[in-house]
Amino acid sequence: MFTSKDFYRSVWRWHFFAGLYVVPFLLMLAVTGLVMIFDPIIERVQHGDLYQVAEVSDTPLTYEAQYQLVADAYPASPIQRLYVSDNANDATRFQVTVEGDTRSVFVDPYQGKVLGDISISDSWYVWADDTHGTFMMGLTGDWLIEIAISFTVLLIITGVFMWWPRAGQSKWRAATRLQGKGRTFWRDLHSIIGVWVAVILLFFSISGLSWTSVWGDKLVQAWSTFPMENSARNVSSTLTHEDLNPKGVKQIPWNLEQAPLPESSVDSHSSAIFGEDTITLDQVVSNAKSLGFTRFQLHFPQGKTGVYTATASTMGRDINNALDDRTVxxxxxSGVVVADVGFMDYNWFAKSMAFGIALHMGQFGVWNLVACTLFCLSVILLSLSGVVMWWKRRPTNALAAPPMPKNLKRWKHAVWLLLPISLLFPMATLGILVVLVADGLILLCVPKLRRIWA
Incomplete structure (x- = not known):
């Protein structure tokens, strides 16, 4: 069955249908992925006068004093968090919300002055992240992208099947052969790139799906979420860790986003005044450093029962080694630690995500940055070569899907072989049903469309 011409045509036809939908999304994901990889680097170079101080001394201002400088400079703007660096040359960075715009505010801790600010909300990174995750279309865009990524898994499986050398043929030759002209050249180029990036593309697809609203949010993320209720005495009924994320940017560890936030005890502090009856920033920072934190974010309490939260994670780009992931x-x-969650507390999928996110974002040094760049460029070339190959094959004025198998039983066999895989991803099932309806019911009933399609 697997070697018959009809079965091959069935797989080819599914590969075409999936590619027809997926290609625009893969191009978008690759381009926005490149933007997200390089924008933080470019921003630090472009605004080096803000990120780094001119002179370093032995007596920096306290964090409380620096906080007050920002509060005085932005009197009507809530201050959400503090970024603590282990580099003495780095300016202290606070995050402030100014009339709905989230901004990074930089303070020189040695000269005691505010250096300036940069918009986070109106940045290339946030634009790329929003486009990458939702196509800037909210939940509808999220669903469309989830279908596309699910179909990418089908593309990988069907593509490897069609490339797989027959008995007696060399796999190495099939994975390196680039010859011929016209469509043959583009076919070889497409198959070579595809087979070399297949495993990496599958990894990026699975890690990307983990952020989606159906497979990610409702299934794997919900299952992987750390049970904060078992660690903290009091947890919020309305706030989750996701509420700590800056607007438009994900920085909280993936497996904590859905976990409720712990709460401070207010039994004996009903009239407590922030800054007087509460612990200070310097106390929290000092405590976090004593626990082993080096580069980390300090999220300020939200409301009277809120808590201080120190996070160091690959998701927040604070650290590169996922083994050091920690949230306290x-x-x-009182300053008492009410919850302490580290890498070893994650389940196996969450641990994989912590490492995968760092790889996904090119954080393991120059080699990882180069590898991610080459991968994104390969996906772009893979997508474009598939379009060129189809364009050169198709007859004039026809969409020209691969021919329908003469023996329709083979077509059904292909469906039943691919459907169990796609059922792992619910939105892929929806996409397959749409394809079946379009290819089976509509085209068989409309001769004009059938001439264009076949």
Whole structure:
């Protein structure tokens, strides 16, 4: 069955249908992925006068004093978090919301002055991240992208099947052969790139699907979420860790986003005044450093029962080694640690995501940055070569899907072989049903469309 011409045509036809939908999304994901990889690097170079201080001394201002400088400079703007660096040359960075715009505010801790700010909300990174995740279309865009990524898994499987050398043929030759002209050249180029990036593309697809609203949010992320209720005495009924993320940017560890935030005890602090009856920033920072934190974010309490939260994660770009992932919550009044979640507390899928995110974002040094860049460029070339190959094959004025198998039983066999795989991803099932309806019911009933399609 697997070697028959009809079965091959069935797989080819599914490969075409999946590619027809997926190619625009893969191009978008690759381009926006490149933007997200390089924008933080470009921003630090472009705004080096803000990120780094001119002179370093032995007596920096306290974090409380620096906080007050920002509060005085932005009197009507809430201050959400503090970024703590282990580099003495780095300016202290606060995050402030100014009339709905999230901004990074930089403070020189040695000269005691605010250096300036940069918009986070209106940045290339946020634009690329929004486009990458939702096509800037909210939940509808999220669903469309989830279908596309699910179909990418089908593309990988069907593509490897069609490339797989027959008995007696060399796999190495099939994976390196680039010859001929016209469509043959583009076919070889497409198959060579595809087979070399197949495993990496599958990895990026699975890790990307983990952020989607159906397969990710409702299934694997919900299953992988750390049970904060078992660690903290009091947890919020309305706020989750996702509420700590800056607007438009994901920085909280993936497996904590859906976990409720712990709460501070207010039994004996009903009239506590922030800054007087609560612990200070310097106390929290000092405590976090004593626990082993080096580069980390300190999220400020939200409301009277809120907690201070110190996070160091690959998701937040604070660290590169996922083994050092850690999130610690402090009671805002007593300073007691109310919850401490580290890498070893994650389940196996969450651990994989912590490492995968760092690889996905090119954080493991120059080699990882180069590898991600080459991968994104390969996906672009893979997509474009598939379009060129189809364009050269198709007859004039026809969409020209691969021919329908003469023996329709083979077509059904292909469906039943691919459907179980796609059922792992619910939105792929929806896409397959649409293809079946379009290819089976509509085209068989409309001769004009059938002439264009076949």
């Amino acid at each position: 919550h402090y009671d805002r009044y």
